[in-house]
Amino acid sequence: MTVILEARDIRKSYGAVPILKGVDLDLTRGGTHALIGPNGAGKTTLFKVLTGETPANGGSVRFSGKEIVKLPAFRRVQQGIGRTFQVARVFMEMTALENIMVTIERRMRMAGEKVGVWYDFRPSPAVRKEAMIRLSEVGLENRAETEARYLSHGDKKRLELSLSLTLEPEILMLDEPTAGMSQSDRHETVALLKRLKAERGFTMLMTEHDMDVVFGLADAAMVLNYGEIIACGTPEAVRRDPLVREVYLGQEATSA
């Protein structure tokens, strides 16, 4: 098992308040990792530091051996790190299809492929065709011509997932992929993620509150508490860790 992303001694504070106190974290290639911890533990901040949304105060992040901690977000995306947001963010005034088409064009641009003739008014038929296929992968083929802002919450999340995967990232970072979903939607999302992951084989890192989702998907879990990783290992091992039981799982651990 090779390590694809290696974070060392990540530190971040807002003003005088330290949020991350030297976090180490390894993601293995092809693995599904869950980052869990109580509210305010620094999950979101760690996530932002890894994606490049906020700069770290110190530490290193190596991706496939290359130092990326100083790179702006879009450069990390170009290297192969994709992400979704807690509240799905897509281009709201474009149709679902246009969302994916513009992303395909970006990917082709980044890979140095020819995207079509320069004076073209609209995306080439090949791009359109690929976009339709990608939409049908997440079950949105019937919403292709709907403006994203009119999509339901779950459809927006699916669109964002498809959009992020369109870039063919090596690592996909999911910020609470099932936030605000009903129980049945959650099951569906877990199944969808499992399927897409099996097909593409990307590495996954997610923050998640719902333990069913974590145990259903992840093969490794890291517990963050007060800006420090207090446990990591298989979800089962983490669940049995007494320290974790104490600070985090609480009654869920006893009921499980």
Add this chain to the structure above:
Amino acid sequence: MSMQLTFALVNGLTVGMSIFLVAAGLTLVFGILRILNFAHGGFFMIGAYLTFSFLQVLGDGLAQFLLASLAAGVVVAGIGIVTDRIVLRRLKDLDEEYMLIGTFGLLMVCVGAVKLIWGLDYHSVSPPSEVSGILRFGNLIVSKYSLFIVAMGLVVFFALEFAIHRLWIGKIVQSLANDGWMTGLLGLNVPLLFTGVVIVAFALAGLAGGLLLPNQSLSPELGHAYTLNAFIAVIIGGLGNIRGALFASLILGITESMSSFIIPGMPGLAIYVVMIVLLFARPNGLFHRGVS
């Protein structure tokens, strides 16, 4: 030379206080409502025209002048209530750019109304006899009206400072600025408080219009001229910050009156140069404390 410099400094203090009198209401509205009211200068101008009309009836004298200015403040506050109901409240949730454009539309309405009511002619008013003329401090000659403006600026500043930092109502207003929703949760009537702040801010605009009326030509252009300077002061002073607005206004005033020394032959340029430098050096304003 040093005499000239001192003179320019005193003059700059007066200009700065004039800017502050307008900027105070502007920054107050921003601090509470989060609206940058481009039209503030327009209401200031209406205050000046109203004072002009009142003075025609009341005649000369410091008491009459103060009374006319206060009355202008009251009338403008009344206009403010209506404006708040019809416009400001609805602008609150829009993007910054749309707020600017909406309040700019408001400014145009003010200018148009002034033209329709008072006409296009230029007017001028002398200071009331009690504060006209000059004082001599050794070689230094200072006009009494300048001192009056500086004094009025200080009165407004300390009154606002006292109200915001010492009084119970000020604490509520501050909490409102930080989190209107939370204040609402505490059982306070948020819309009423908003209206209160708007009344104070508009009254200040009208009052400033009256106080600054003498010694300048009263024309429908007045609103534009003061809007821009007050706007700049509020931005470099840190949005919503009274002390910052005072400090920035004084810097701008002194820069303006010193500009003949700093950049000869380019009147008015220095103020923008200072502003650009400050915008880059302290993008969040001079008095901004840390990151949120």
Add this chain to the structure above:
Amino acid sequence: MITASRNSVISGILIALVLLASVPLWANPGWVFVVGFVLVEALFCLSWNLLFGFAGVATFGHAAFFAVGAYLVGWGLRAGESFLLLMLGAGVLGGLGSLLVGLVALRRMTGIHLAVLTLALSEVLYIVIGNTHALGGIDGLASIPRPTIHLGLAEISLESSDAYYWFLLLTCSVFALVLWWLVQSRFGRVLRCIKQDGERAEFIGVNVNRYQLAAFVVAGAVAAVAGGLSAPLTQIVTPAAGYWMHSIQAVLNSLLGGAGFFWGPALGTAIFAGIDFVTRTFAGLSEVVVGGILLVIVLAFPGGVLGFLSTLKSRRDRNADAAANVVETGLKEPAE
């Protein structure tokens, strides 16, 4: 995203072009001048809206670039320089100027700060021009001659008002169409992403800053070209070309017409010119009317005139769809 079909847009543009080209044939010279002036202003507003409506950057000092072009061409024509060379120079100078401003400002400032910074920078230019004797100070450059274009052997004289009008119409149309194409092109599609959600755009690998800078340069260059076109039309250039109210006018025109629509600013310019014309004899009335319209637009129709029309159209379409659905499925749609 855009409701009108491409064919109807293209035929609309063609009809407008034919109508505009025929103006000197049936209107008196005064009108030809006014229409020419509106065309220049429309191009200026289109260039501003490339930034606001498509790249999501609001600047309040765009008139500075207009003034740069106007003064360069005005000054050069008086010195007897070649007109086409001067126009090229105007575009380059405008582009370079906005590149400089963009490099310094775009990365550090957004929203209100960027708006105020660009306003201050344009005021600096305004004051410097107004106090430079070589540029005529506050009175500006007067009696600018109409040019003659030398194209190898052929010479085209633009000295008559009609000839210059046609040249102006041709140039404005070409630049407007280039901008239009740019907005539809891949570049424009990325700009639209940035405007709708800059952070999301960053996370599909877009260098947001570089794209906005490119839009900045194009907008500055086109504004300078519009300014350059204005100099021989009015035959006088004054500092007012770069005054902040001129920048604001671009903002107002664009919003009135509809900032989300490419042709919105051009329509807004025409409507504003109409309002000015109708209310010209009542001092103050035009401000009240225009200000009132702006307020109504900002508060009730943020999409401007075109936005309002397209809402009407889509509502009608949706009603038609709903009716069709009822017929097809026999089910009533839940009430909205």
